[in-house]
Amino acid sequence: MEASAIVRTVRERAAELLASGRVDLVIGFEQGSMPMRAAPCFVSDADGTDRLVWNSFCGVNLARFLRGRHGRIAVVAKACDTRALVELIKENQLCRTDMVVIGVPCAGMVDSAAVEEITGHAGITGVEEADGRLLLTAGGSPVSLPREDVLCRSCRRCSTRNPVICDIAVGERAPEPEIPGFLDVDQFAALPSEERRTRIEAEMKRCIRCNACRNVCPMCYCVRCFADDAFPQWVGRGGDPGSVMSFHLVRALHLAGRCVECGACERACPTGVDLGILNRRMSADVYRHFGYRPGMAPEIPSPLSTFSPGDPEDFMLEPDRGRSCGCGG
Amino acid sequence: MTTGENPSTAGWEPGIVAFLCNWCSYAGADSAGVGRHQYPSSVRIIRVPCAGRISPFFIISAFLEGADGVLVSGCHPGDCHYTSGNLIARRRFILLKSLLEHAGVEEGRLWFTWVSASEGGRFAAVVDTVTKRVRALGPASCLRRRFI
Amino acid sequence: MRRPPGRGITDLVERLLTVAEVYAPVERDQSVVFDRIESAREAAIDRGPAALSPKNLVFPRCEMLLSSSTRGDESGRAPDPGPGGPRVLFGVRPCDARAIALLDRILGGGEKTDSYYIRRRESLVVISIGCTESLETCFCETTGGGPRSTEGSDILLEDLGDRCEASIITEKGVWLAGQIGLEHDPAGARTPRGPAPPAGPAADLAELKKRLDRSFEDQCWRDIALKCIGCGVCTFLCPACHCFDVIDEETAGVRVRSRIWDSCQFPAFTEQASGYNPRPSAAERFRQRVMHKFSYCIERYGMPGCVGCGRCVSRCPVNLDIRTVTASFLGDGGEP
Amino acid sequence: MRNPFVPIPMTVERNRVETVDGGIRTLTLSFPADADRGAFDFVPGQFAELSILGVGEAPFGIASSPAEGGLLDFTISRVGRVTTALHHLEPGESVGLRGPLGNGYPMSELEGGDLLLAGGGFGFSTLRALARFVLKQSNRSRFGDITVVFGARSPGLLLYRDDLEEWGERRDVRLAVTVDRGDGSWTGLTGTVPDALRRLDIDAGRTTALVCGPPAMIRHTIPVLAGLGVAPERTHVSLEMKMKCGIGKCGRCSIGGRYVCTDGPVFRLADLENLPGEFR
Known part of the structure; x- marks a missing residue:
């Protein structure tokens, strides 16, 4: 289905939902203030549904906007939005019966910063899409780029292109990519410890502790985040590298088994820290050890809220039995 | 933490923080003492109610504040005072150990094990092994906090 | 497309390097930031706007205020400033320089001046280059500045390719120009040879302030801030945002007090110890940001707290564009 | 410097x-x-x-x-x-x-007139400083009638018991201590600070009111003072706002174009009315 047909259907379905009173609010995307930007928008009457759009710049994870809102809400959701919704429902943050998911298949979202980099920051005054290419007007001249070359980092390694939960399906199912596995993680793991450390420290050095990664994350909803606690203070808020690193380590741990890899954190990071360098490790481990992919199955409990008697123990210390197992004697 | 400010000092001994569950491993450390099992004095023991109580913060904080190694020990599977605290914890520890080593904390600084109340000998052997391994690695620097 | 800087600029940088520490835009990990350079080749003046403004040089993200390594000395000591040779901040855009002019009034001015800021600022000479191109996100002219604004600059250059023309603006500029044999061009950079790029519509700031002041209690803030997720990126990237927090830390017997950048977009910014928060939701917090920039700063410091650099516009994850917001207040109807 | x-x-x-x-x-x-x-x-x-x-x-x-x-x-x-x-x-x-x-209470404006001090909870601390100053024997004659109203949530949360006892015995100060909720042994006033103020009989024309307390108390006290006839020009409110630097730099305590730390914490109510209502 063409993008314009998707937009038309999204608008029609949204208008029906609002007109019939089935929902009080539709959360979707509208055209942003300039080309290559789509912004979350909130529509509460059927006449306003003309604002809704769908294009390659709808990267924001809309699951972030449902918590704390009253009434029945319809949300225009791509696969990673629905995966976050699934996890939030599991964690009792959202109620499935209060939401209507308008599911849209996704072929990956475009990273506008990558486009700007390629076009040398020449003013981009127009953008259209056709046949997997972006047709831009940059610095007054036409430029054509393959979408594949400018996808968000998280979208390049995406494993799920179709909504996981869906009440109203829009468009044809996108072909699912072969699950790309965790090649990036394995390659990194193959590096010597010292080199891994150097690379991660280089990423951490760019962090300015603005907390944007946490603040945009659809899964970060703690009333009081460990990073803001002063009493006790778990991680320092200053500039020492140990504190910066621990902030990111603990965040990665808090997201283990929950991170749906929507890439919201990486897109928000003002200094371009590759946050996946830690989060992907956790995704790989959770998948390999517990067979779990966050947000894929509403009925399977979160891996860290449960256990299996047969969980791996090879990581544990088993001192030489002959020498140690004297059992008190 | 009194780890060597000057790692080149020949007499450097590692500082190891041990988080021990109240019901098994802490009692196991006690039995080691009662049973006169010799083990290195490098560990500083912190008693926790259950292995399940151990937040990743505890371990990361220990490294931040200068520990050279961290040992975590709880009840053997099936023995948990709270039924399954140790098994829930086991899942977390898998991830924590993997993540820290991924980030460059050398393999051999962070250890998990099970020690029951009666296993004084095992406790001594655990501390012995851990101390040897950490001593071989030298002072930790990866997560240590330093004001610039 | 951006063009590389002319020889005039690189020659000048080489000369500067012989008399001062030079900080210029440099490319680090695919983004442009301000850092110290050792040779003119490192300067990335042609690489687009810096991701982070040069604010860090006068107002670092984390700055130690006091430290003490002994018990019983609760007052602590301010860190030793070290040798304070001249530092040149080279190649800033006029908007970023203008933001330093605002910081001068806030941190450097008032009854109690900020000694840490003053120390860093006094040794700093700012050389800006007039913009010959504007980006989609630029709106300096909307905030009362312009591509050749001299506010905050000690010297303003016009890049003419094989040479550059200099407007020497301040005493500091005269001193530095003397050091490197740079002459003031009477025509100066203020009469540009290049095309003057439009950078946003000029706005009536007084009228905007008036309309904002009238709209403090308006419901519109709730609608404007609906999509705001309070991430704070706008404030952390802003060259003019100056709010900070003061934190204390201790490790291994060393105790320090530092200040760190903070953001009015965070709930904890105003949450009182009792739990009461005068700005409980994104609506109040976003309003504070806009009001602070376009009403309170004008009232208190005589210039807006926004210089139109466009960083918040380009990096806002939800495209909450401050230009759209201010324009809505200046629209025909008055209130949006 | x-x-x-x-x-x-x-x-x-x-x-x-x-x-x-x-x-x-x-x-x-x-x-x-x-x-x-x-x-x-x-x-x-x-x-x-x-x-x-x-x-x-x-x-x-x-x-x-x-x-x-x-x-x-x-x-x-x-x-x-x-x-x-x-x-x-x-x-x-x-x-x-x-x-x-900060600026402190406007001492020069207080001389010669009647004073009404109204404080709630632990916000009473600076009013205690003021009360101790104006009630000092050598200063007392410079001020007219003095009324002190102090409220706490419960009798156990009352502060400065020695001062309260002393002021209660003095004839040159009128003291009203009130608690939101009494206990078995409490025989004094119950109710909020605004409740206690409503019962007062003051010469509003001669009175300057000084108010300090949590935002909710201030919100409810201001209309009561207006009802008593105290002019907004002669009502001074000490505000609580989260602060850090205390010297007008860190931006945290801004209310409109003012900083509570340097322009306040004491504001004339007439001036506050021109500021955004974030203090209430």
């Missing part, structure tokens, strides 16, 4: 419990250095930042009168890291102080 972030070292003289639950204590501090004592010139209503390096810094109203021989009282409610550490200070220990900060 003095570095405004470097504190004056102070010595803890006394640390006493104010409330039954132990949640509020008053620290009495002295200046080890005569030069610092001589330079510390303040008026009631001003505040200071107390700090323990490595733990933190927080602002507190000065609870003692300037006429108390170089000793400063600070009343501290234990709510977090800094206040807990301050609660644990022993006499003889050291604590950092930056101040005096």
